[in-house]
Amino acid sequence: MTATTERAVGSDVRRIDGPDKVRGRAPYAYEHELGAQPAFLAVVQSTVARGRVTAIDASAAEAVPGVVAVLTHQNAPRLGDVAEEIAVLQSDRVQYVGEPVALVVAETSEVARDAAGRVLVDYDAQPADVRLAADRDDLYAPEQLMAGFATDSVIGDVDAALAAAPVSVDVTYETPNQHNNPIEMHATVARWDGDVLRMWDANQGPHNLVPVITEAFGITEDQLHIVSPYVGGAFGSKAYTHAHQLLAGMAAKVTGRTVKIELTRQQMFSLVGHRTPTIQRLRLGAQPDGTLTAISHEVVEHTSQNAEFAEQTATATRLMYAAPARRTTHRLAKLDVPAPTIMRAPGETPGMYALESAMDELAVALGIDPVELRLRNEPERDPERDVPWSTRNLVACLRQGAERFGWAGRDPRPGVREDGRWLVGTGVAAATYPTRRRPSQARIEAVPGKPFVVSIDASDIGTGAWTTLTQIAADALRVPMEQVSLRIGDSRLPKASGAGGSTGITSWGPAIIAAAEQLRDRDVPPGGLTVTGSSGPGDEAETYSSHAFGAHFAEVRVDRDSGEVRVPRMTGVFAVGRVINTTTARSQFLGGMTMGLSMALHEESVLDQGRGHYANHDLAEYHVAANADVAEMDISWVDEVDDEHNPLGAKGIGEIGIVGAAAAIGNAYWHATGRRVRDLPITPDKWFRQAPAR
């Protein structure tokens, strides 16, 4: 093997998929050229939230020229044992507005959509119940939370500690229902070649889908081939199998055609999941010097009739700060809504918004600087698990952020800085996200005189994996990046974990390194040599508490006449282990922080309380941050290598950027105005809940 002194890992190398992407030459799911003229699918969705389909009249739809078939629960193929929320067209039951009740297959997308509007469906409907409230009498404790976290945690006598605390806060925050809304709409192209199902699909890792789709269609893994080289964003909504992927497989089977389905933006509000809304009561007790004596974080959130999705909203509170008495609880309301799913840092994003807002309120009550309050409550070990940190550099992030932002000398008084119509303030919040790794395998084919072919069913949803995995492989093989040819996004490649939970680099990277080690000091014969390697969680998960940390600082300006909120600058500092690529890492933080800004100021999916549908189900009414919403973004990280956790010393970076960002903006809003808005988003109308402050 050629020796090379220049390391690719840690450099700022540009994305290798960039030149194709900027010209629009990288094929996303819907765009693969397959030769045969495809048929197009259009979904007919329920208009009621709860009830039964009593009659379907598809005759008008079937009469439209160009319609190939109309599938309903009466004639659709039976699926295997799949989860209730994706058992599509399997019964007459309806459990949320937007549930698929029929599917049109047609020669063109125009005909399919036209015919879908002509399918007449009658229902026996019952009233929708979509109201989330902390005073519901049917809230329940799930057996466990997502990822196996305990539903509740209690250490010490929390109520007594709170009652005895010289200084305390007792505040309730609400975060809204949100939608992932990747710009590439969920799409699948499906075709049966004999008994082999081929899919070109938008997902966060083809192997994530394999168990469900093979079970659904009663086929083996060898009979399923999912191809997903490029994915146009996901943020969680493309992690799991959804109904439309099964609809595509069914329609292809019934018609014998290559079929294309592309959900509409409106359909994405009901068919690919959402972030649950939360109601969170935070109680913090402290000594006058700021030492926390008690932390209580009680969460109420929703799940759906057809699934139990128990988001781990308060789990970050179990590790952020030291306190002798501490409690977290999670309760669910089972509502007539579509199944929630993961959305960028599920749990940490809403939970840390509440905790970090409460910490700010406590700092005010104590008269202590909010950065200093956090420094005074830094735990030496994981406070609930009582194990050491593999690395924890929150303090360094807070200090470096304060320095870069110019925090020193900040006047703590709220509502006293004016610039014409604008009230100006600054805020801070901390961030954390778990560091984990999952089982993954990789294969390397070496042929003398040719680039190494590195294969792993990893997924690049915008994270930069095409580039970072090539860097890692090049260093592991001790060759320049040009001598590595990477293959990802294909279920026929070695099985790997999906892109989720910020686990990509920590799972895939070590698998590639393990494969490369098989080639070390071996002569490659003229006919070539193929090696494999695998990696997965070790005992580090038991031995250590491993998390990324970060700190956000924000300046906020509020127009006293209109309530408009602007964020002229944000500073984010992160401690994330070894950074593989400084260019793509910065973009990950930038994207997370901006999505946090979007969460703070814009995003809310509004459930119609009467009918149970999402009233603002498009991008004109569900606002996400646009270019003009974002100004100066200062992003950096502290030196850190986490050698205890994985061979790369890296931590995931895809999610921590959003965690805490909304709290920093909310805290700055208070500093600017003297008003707390405890229910996101901080839209202009909330300024007018109180009389103008003149």
Next chain:
Amino acid sequence: MDRDITLEVDGARRSLAVDTRTSLLDALRERLGTTSAKKGCDHGQCGACTVLLDGRRVNSCLVLAVTADGAQVTTSDGLAGEQPHRLHETFVDHDAYQCGYCTPGQVVSAAAVLDEVARGWPSAVTEDLVAERTDLTDAEIRERMSGNLCRCAAYANIVPAVAEVAVEQGVRA
């Protein structure tokens, strides 16, 4: 009802039959196999489908293909000649994208912005509406590029990517 139309797409003359309901975007993507322009909402809300139609940027999902008969359509791919367009290079250099799905629309919009500023067209943040020359400041870029949503949120990288070309083209100091 189908109609035969002719489009000049990225420099190539293409004849095709379209449904009178077919959008220009679907004509490109579903009938011509030209997939540089992306579909992100189909309602003119996200900008991923932005193309130049006879030199001006449009949301191609809001244009009926039959009304574009005879028109010149340019996608991001078509902005390149023998070499990539400078915006292609600066978008890569500034990492002005992540997943890349909205990116061809961003690039086309940026090309149009440079042209619009060169023509002296003001925007909502232009202070002097009658000035002959507008400087394409960061604020101007942000405003003029706000019709193109990027959920990965590369905005703060898109601005310098556009700014660099603006300087080269003499529309930014």
